[in-house]
Amino acid sequence: MDTARIPLELLDDLSARLPGFSRADFLEAHTLPPPVSVRLNPAKPSAAFADAERVRWCADGRYLAQRPVFTLDPLLHAGAYYVQEASSMLLAHAVQKLLPERSGLRVLDLCAAPGGKSTLLASLLPQDAVLVSNEVIRTRVPLLAENLGRWGAPNVIITTADPARLAAVGPLFGAVVVDAPCSGSGLFRKDADAVDHWSREAVRLCADRQRRILREAWKVLQPGGVLIYSTCSFSAEEDEDILDWMADELGAESLPIPMPAEWGFAETRARGGVGYRASPERVRGEGFFLAGVRKVAGEEPRPARVRSAHNPKVFAQAEHLLRPSDWRCAPTGPDAWSAMTPAVEELCAALQPAVPMVRAGVPLGAPAAKGWVPAHDAALSTALSPDIPALAVGREDALLFLKREEMRTVVHAAGWQVVAYEGLPLGWVKALPGGRLNNYLPKASRIRMRIDGGTGTEDDS
Numbered sequence: 004m005d006t007a008r009i010p011l012e013l014l015d016d017l018s019a020r021l022p023g024f025s026r027a028d029f030l031e032a033h034t035l036p037p038p039v040s041v042r043l044n045p046a047k048p049s050a051a052f053a054d055a056e057r058v059r060w061c062a063d064g065r066y067l068a069q070r071p072v073f074t075l076d077p078l079l080h081a082g083a084y085y086v087q088e089a090s091s092m093l094l095a096h097a098v099q100k101l102l103p104e105r106s107g108l109r110v111l112d113l114c115a116a117p118g119g120k121s122t123l124l125a126s127l128l129p130q131d132a133v134l135v136s137n138e139v140i141r142t143r144v145p146l147l148a149e150n151l152g153r154w155g156a157p158n159v160i161i162t163t164a165d166p167a168r169l170a171a172v173g174p175l176f177g178a179v180v181v182d183a184p185c186s187g188s189g190l191f192r193k194d195a196d197a198v199d200h201w202s203r204e205a206v207r208l209c210a211d212r213q214r215r216i217l218r219e220a221w222k223v224l225q226p227g228g229v230l231i232y233s234t235c236s237f238s239a240e241e242d243e244d245i246l247d248w249m250a251d252e253l254g255a256e257s258l259p260i261p262m263p264a265e266w267g268f269a270e271t272r273a274r275g276g277v278g279y280r281a282s283p284e285r286v287r288g289e290g291f292f293l294a295g296v297r298k299v300a301g302e303e304p305r306p307a308r309v310r311s312a313h314n315p316k317v318f319a320q321a322e323h324l325l326r327p328s329d330w331r332c333a334p335t336g337p338d339a340w341s342a343m344t345p346a347v348e349e350l351c352a353a354l355q356p357a358v359p360m361v362r363a364g365v366p367l368g369a370p371a372a373k374g375w376v377p378a379h380d381a382a383l384s385t386a387l388s389p390d391i392p393a394l395a396v397g398r399e400d401a402l403l404f405l406k407r408e409e410m411r412t413v414v415h416a417a418g419w420q421v422v423a424y425e426g427l428p429l430g431w432v433k434a435l436p437g438g439r440l441n442n443y444l445p446k447a448s449r450i451r452m453r454i455d456g457g458t459g460t461e462d463d464s
């Protein structure tokens with residue numbers, strides 16, 4: 004980026020507040036291109052980026068030598084990987100260190116869209132744990148739901164509530180992640196236009212909002228629970244000063260996160276404890292700050308009221324579509340049903356009706372005049388039964404399917420089947436007698452990019 008665009012006030016603030024800050028090194032790092040990185044989905048193993056260099060603080064993180072046209076890779080749409088900035092993958096290391104026992108854990112990702120941290124958390128949680136992925140801004144929810152749908156974890160609930168509304172449910176969670184909305188200076192190198200929105204006043208307003216969000220987040224955290232706070236801001240007002248505030252106002256106990264010095268994260272000490280900073284002159288990634296704290300005392304959780312709905316027709320679909328498990332089925336919309344693990348069902352019962360829910364567990368689909376229309380996300384779920392017929396396609400047909408255009412593959416068997424690329428499902432087709440195929444990929448998931456001999460030309464923004 005053109006470093007002349009970086010506000011002088013930001014540089015002055017960093018020089019004043021960060022011990023050892025080198026303006027020259029910081030500016031030089033901002034002249035370099037940002038590294039490209041992805042995080043692989045361990046539940047959907049594939050050949051994608053098999054030989055790529057590892058991100059040291061995240062077992063599934065990989066650096067790519069160059070940026071491919073991600074939109075034209077069917078494996079992205081199948082949920083084999085997520086494109087994510089490397090520094091923010093430090094969350095994986097923080098979870099391993101601060102939450103070593105994750106069986107049965109309930110985790111809330113309070114500021115979740117577009118889903119980078121939620122997909123990472125989902126990969127670290129066992130089947131009997133539950134992730135609630137919440138995003139207050141409704142226009143950002145569809146992308147979050149699409150990304151989590153692709154990722155395919157069955158033990159996820161998506162909600163769209165203001166933190167205060169969520170707080171009304173009480174201390175239900177053993178861990179809360181607050182990846183807070185911030186002034187965004189850590190991402191200037193990736194998105195130089197973000198500079199135009201930066202000001203000291205914006206930093207102050209963001210810090211106020213961060214404190215408001217954390218005050219509510221604290222109410223849903225169980226005593227003994229862990230809160231992980233992160234931002235992509237370089238400003239101490241949004242990072243170390245927030246740690247001080249959490250210690251003073253909430254009584255938060257700071258949790259050190261041991262890590263090798265050669266990773267480059269700077270351990271910074273506030274009065275309220277210790278945080279970890281990534282800055283591009285030291286870490287191969289963008290600007291990021293992360294800290295963990297524990298809640299030492301507070302209210303005990305209220306027991307959840309579990310309401311089971313048993314509908315034999317729906318249950319038969321769960322048994323048909325999904326791998327065997329202790330599935331509970333519940334309506335999640337007009338004529339739409341989902342299958343849930345007992346832990347998801349129990350947490351759903353505790354959240355309803357206070358918290359508006361977008362999705363819970365594995366969407367199964369809906370009854371139709373003749374039979375059942377399976378949900379798109381059932382095809383992408385890692386719980387999909389291996390007995391579901393799969394139509395194996397190559398890259399060209401996979402892209403035609405993703406564009407909702409006619410595929411070249413000839414289909415022999417009639418009925419519902421998943422279109423699978425390199426063994427990973429992309430969505431449903433229904434083959435009609437005579438070989439015609441109906442494509443059930445949701446219109447919103449359709450790729451709009453032109454397929455020009457595999458290089459691709461963007462015609463979407």
Ligand code: SAM
Pocket residue numbers: 113114115116117118119120121138139140143165166182183184185212216
């Ligand atoms: N965790 C996300 C990820 O890894 O993909 C990125 C989250 S982004 C840094 C912050 C999120 O907080 C945005 O999605 C934004 O819509 C949401 N947000 C904005 N205002 C909020 C508020 N008052 N309370 C909670 N979340 C808010």
